[in-house]
Amino acid sequence: MLGAVDFATKQLVTVTNATYITATTVCELLRLLASQHPGVPITLVLDNARYQKCALVQDLAKQFQIELLYLPAYSPNLNLIERLWKYVKKQSLNGKYYATFEEFQAAILGCLNRINTDYRDDMKTLLTRNFQLFDKRTFLAA
Numbered sequence: 001m002l003g004a005v006d007f008a009t010k011q012l013v014t015v016t017n018a019t020y021i022t023a024t025t026v027c028e029l030l031r032l033l034a035s036q037h038p039g040v041p042i043t044l045v046l047d048n049a050r051y052q053k054c055a056l057v058q059d060l061a062k063q064f065q066i067e068l069l070y071l072p073a074y075s076p077n078l079n080l081i082e083r084l085w086k087y088v089k090k091q092s093l094n095g096k097y098y099a100t101f102e103e104f105q106a107a108i109l110g111c112l113n114r115i116n117t118d119y120r121d122d123m124k125t126l127l128t129r130n131f132q133l134f135d136k137r138t139f140l141a142a
Contacts, residue, residue: 001108002029004044005081010123012084012115018101023051027060034064043067045079080127087126088112091119 002021003014013036015029033042044061046052048070061068076082092111098104115123 002026003081003084003112004029004033005084005127007080007127007129010116010120010127012112014112016105016109018105021049021051023054023056026052026057030057030060030064030066034066041065041067043069045069045071045081047071047076047079047082048073083126084115084123087119087122 001014001016002025005012015025044066071078088111092107
């Protein structure tokens, strides 16, 4: 599953398949975003996965005038969609057994379908621009 969440409206757009996410899947998401928001400037925040940085994706983004903003490596907390995926895992997967792939997939899609209804209040606090800011003290990483 590949998705994009609108920061302002908290609306989720997804592209699903039963295999792997590839550059073709990213292009499918770009086409979907462009069709849903014609004439609106779009900035898509991405991690540094190779399939997101290839020429196929870059060229299509230019065609649709979608800005691709790549986050630094190892910074999933800066990407709102990563927060959403963690939430979905907690709601639909933690401690649960699904006998078939179809049940597993239905649980995830069911959770995603309730993002803007049942989980709306959770999304207001989860999908924010609040990040930890540090003062001028020295912090060392171990």
